[in-house]
Amino acid sequence: MNRRPELQDILAAAERVEPHIHKTPIHTCRSIDRLAEAQLFFKCENFQKVGAFKFRGACNAVFSLSESEARRGVATHSSGNHAAAIALAARRRGIPAHIVMPVNAPKVKQDAVAGYGGKITWCEPTVESREQTVARVIEQTGATFIHPYNDERVIAGQGTVALELFDQVSELEVVIAPVGGGGLVSGVAIVAASLSRSTRILGAEPREADDACRSLQAGRIMPAVEPHRTLADGLRTSLGPLTFGIIQELVNEIITVSEESIVQAMRTIWERMKIIVEPSAAVVLAAMMRGQLDLQGKRIGLILSGGNVDLEALPWC
């Protein structure tokens, strides 16, 4: 069932989700441009509904279902933003959403899921526990499983962010997207491969969860070793077979960044741009700030993937 989406799937997704999502703005910031020695265009998915790009993929998946599938609801596991996104997308379609969440998910994300009417089932923060738990939920309800990233409908939905970005900003030489499970960067890379072939697509991930980088080096999917060690809670997951294949073929490079540089980048964005981004979003600026010479002076799109932060537990306090 799960095949690699093509541009036409992403165009179809754009039409499907258009009534439900925000077309998010591009922000620029001259003082950060000076620091980065480049011309940066920030795609503000932190302003997306549920506070993250995940709503695009969730919406596309939920609204792709047939009537009879939809009636039985949807189910997923997620550390956070995908969960909230599925809950809201399901509510908009008027169907149940069963969400399996690890007990250590950030409170702000738990509250969001509950607030959108998602039915939460708790699991241990391990891959095994969450997969077993979601399997049980699906058996009990007949709900359709929507994987957070290794799903063609989800990847096609995430790709819509790149359709907007290339429409909003011309002549981007580079686009940098965060890499967790790889759904976002895969969707972006597919769009670029058709519509903006000269644009280099880079992924950014925490050094503490550098599974994408190591997977590309190894030529097979490598799990993250101790992903809980990164603050960037949206990027703790490993690639899936579908996203791995797309990234292998279409993403030019994965840049890994330190925790310190993520906190620094997040704070820079908050202070200079006056917008709230989560650590998982800040990795793209952290990657930019590593100072690779081949990025300097260029027009660069940075996808700020989300803005859901526990305001009582800021990393610099």
Added chain:
Amino acid sequence: MNRRPELQDILAAAERVEPHIHKTPIHTCRSIDRLAEAQLFFKCENFQKVGAFKFRGACNAVFSLSESEARRGVATHSSGNHAAAIALAARRRGIPAHIVMPVNAPKVKQDAVAGYGGKITWCEPTVESREQTVARVIEQTGATFIHPYNDERVIAGQGTVALELFDQVSELEVVIAPVGGGGLVSGVAIVAASLSRSTRILGAEPREADDACRSLQAGRIMPAVEPHRTLADGLRTSLGPLTFGIIQELVNEIITVSEESIVQAMRTIWERMKIIVEPSAAVVLAAMMRGQLDLQGKRIGLILSGGNVDLEALPWC
């Protein structure tokens, strides 16, 4: 010298500052609309240069000076945003800026002034000390004094925010602006009186610095009693003769709000809109949330005046 600005002064200011300022966007937020039971249009001056609307007035004043005046520089006293704004405007004109700041000004605002090349002279956090100090600086340098709000050039500059707002959003029934010294609300009220006569202009101020409300009741300027008791450090100042007269004639009402409601509103904006606003900006949403029935269901413009916050001292931490 100091006369009440008219619409034509504000139009001239708009032309003068246009090369220097950001035209700031309007944000909307359905979840806050639901809480407020109204249709809210947030004018995001937190995205303005120096992080506050103050750059408009400062820019208009600095670029209004003759060449010979400009050469001797400008001077002002300010608890923060006006100081940074004058420093940056002066730097853009290539002239010195002498800034008198109270020793208890927030660190983030001190750093901003220094970062823009302003020359800081410290004073005690009293009206007397800062006026004496600035007088001494002017005597020594021949700089032109630019008052933070009781200045026709400054008020005209602040009014440009309303030109944009009425252009960006049609049929606003109410606009709410924060009131500190009254420069912003005065400029907005002058524009509305000419271009949008049916729009009611409301001011919002902290109950702990309710001098504008009491001044209107008394029919003369009343000082703030213990203004340091409000978190909204941009709103601790009292009205000036010029702003008092304009507010008396053109502002429909001043709404006062509790400290608790300011913190709550600020947090709501951060969490729901993913943007950073300072307490002085949050007063407009706090005023809205007081739940006055005559605001419900209406199209309301809220001026988010600034976003300069010390990220290490958040009021809810």
